[in-house]
């Protein structure tokens with residue numbers, strides 16, 4: 001466990017903890033586990049001097065994701081919007097069910113939209129009692145400065161593959177996790193999304209895309225859809241990373257990044273990918 005987290009757990013056990021925390025860098029799963037551990041420290045029914053017991057009903061419920069006062073919110077789409085934050089806000093102001101502390105973990109909070117961040121600011125300014133909000137983000141810099149300045153930041157050292165693999169739940173297949181990590185271009189957050197999407201599915205899509213480009217077969221491109229926005233972003237990131245490895249195709253990297261940018265700006269994923277395929281047909285050289 002990193003030193004900053006150790007101090008935080010100690011503060012939690014002594015009930016003198018900041019109500020807004022910002023966990024950043026490191027891996028998504030590592031930050032989530034740290035948030036849950038902290039929630040255990042805050043709600044443990046028989047804590048030790050420096051750690052939660054991990055065995056009492058509260059610790060167990062938090063571990064299994066069944067504690068009503070400990071909740072994880074993560075974006076279902078490419079961004080975390082105002083509607084989700086307003087819905088979430090209602091839960092924040094609800095009474096405690098059974099725990100001493102309510103703990104809310106907002107995953108990938110670097111994907112909050114600006115209106116969502118403003119709604120979040122209101123909650124931060126009028127924090128409900130015994131409620132801890134943990135913003136978990138790979139890149140803290142993208143959050144509004146007014147949010148950053150109100151949060152106690154906890155930096156997680158950038159993890160290499162080993163550390164990322166270590167932080168994964170033991171139920172996850174190591175070989176798949178390894179593949180996801182390689183496909184992602186060694187980015188723990190993207191690797192996490194690839195795992196959630198299914199590694200085989202991502203590989204299949206990416207291979208089919210390259211096949212259609214090599215064969216200049218537009219009918220094959222049609223077979224790649226439907227694709228949702230967050231899937232499209234991951235697929236294109238994988239394509240871009242593969243082309244970065246292959247330094248002969250700077251034009252392809254530019255085209256892929258352009259498509260990524262368009263999809264991030266709400267362009268129709270299918271349209272952006274079709275345009276990309278046509279551009280790659282034109283460039284040839286496969």
Ligand SMILES: [Zn+2]
Pocket residue numbers: 043044045046047052053054055056057058059060
């Ligand atoms: Zn306990």
